[in-house]
Amino acid sequence: MEPHKQLLLANKAWVLEKLKTRPDFFESQAEGQTPDFLWIGCSDSRVPAEDITGTEPGELFVHRNIANMVVHTDFNMLSVLQYAVEVLKVKHVIVCGHYNCGGVKNAMTRHDFGLINKWLRHLKDVYRIYQDHIESIADPKARWDRLVEINVTEQVQNLAKTSIIQRAWDKEQRPTLHGWIYDLRTGYLKEFAEMPPGAKIDDIYRFQWE
Numbered sequence: 001m002e003p004h005k006q007l008l009l010a011n012k013a014w015v016l017e018k019l020k021t022r023p024d025f026f027e028s029q030a031e032g033q034t035p036d037f038l039w040i041g042c043s044d045s046r047v048p049a050e051d052i053t054g055t056e057p058g059e060l061f062v063h064r065n066i067a068n069m070v071v072h073t074d075f076n077m078l079s080v081l082q083y084a085v086e087v088l089k090v091k092h093v094i095v096c097g098h099y100n101c102g103g104v105k106n107a108m109t110r111h112d113f114g115l116i117n118k119w120l121r122h123l124k125d126v127y128r129i130y131q132d133h134i135e136s137i138a139d140p141k142a143r144w145d146r147l148v149e150i151n152v153t154e155q156v157q158n159l160a161k162t163s164i165i166q167r168a169w170d171k172e173q174r175p176t177l178h179g180w181i182y183d184l185r186t187g188y189l190k191e192f193a194e195m196p197p198g199a200k201i202d203d204i205y206r207f208q209w210e
């Protein structure tokens, strides 16, 4: 069997399995979505958001890109964020990084990757800010892990710098922002950073409204 046919076959089995426990599952799916969580994760195939959190369709609103970045000029990410916060009214936004992240590893090199350079540049900027700290770590593997951790914290900060999050914090005291790391060597998620509504950020990034 061609490999992609296997996916279609697995889909049929999945539908039957779902209907076995919940005959109305797909009818209820069609009625709409009310997820409590926005998940911003890495595109890496080893980090499937629903599987590792035991969530069902309808529970996570998901955006994924290389190295789970929150880039403030990325209209794709911003559109997802705005919809999740203003329309779906999610209570939590989770940025989830992971160890062994190829995006983070490649950003630490001086290789030319073509177009991807432009995306990895945002990671290099994070590296530069913490360069002394990162380079004080002798072991290259530990250095890689550390940049994964620092990057998640920075991306949570980047969320807090958006007017979308600040408005929701001021008006509705939500959402809470979380920075998690998935350890694909063990399967466990670790909580790394948390910013409750109204958390302190540098003044220069704080918007003032009339």
Ligand SMILES: [Zn+2]
Pocket (backbone or CB within 6 Å): 042, 043, 044, 066, 067, 068, 098, 100, 101, 102, 103, 104
């Ligand atoms: Zn990754």
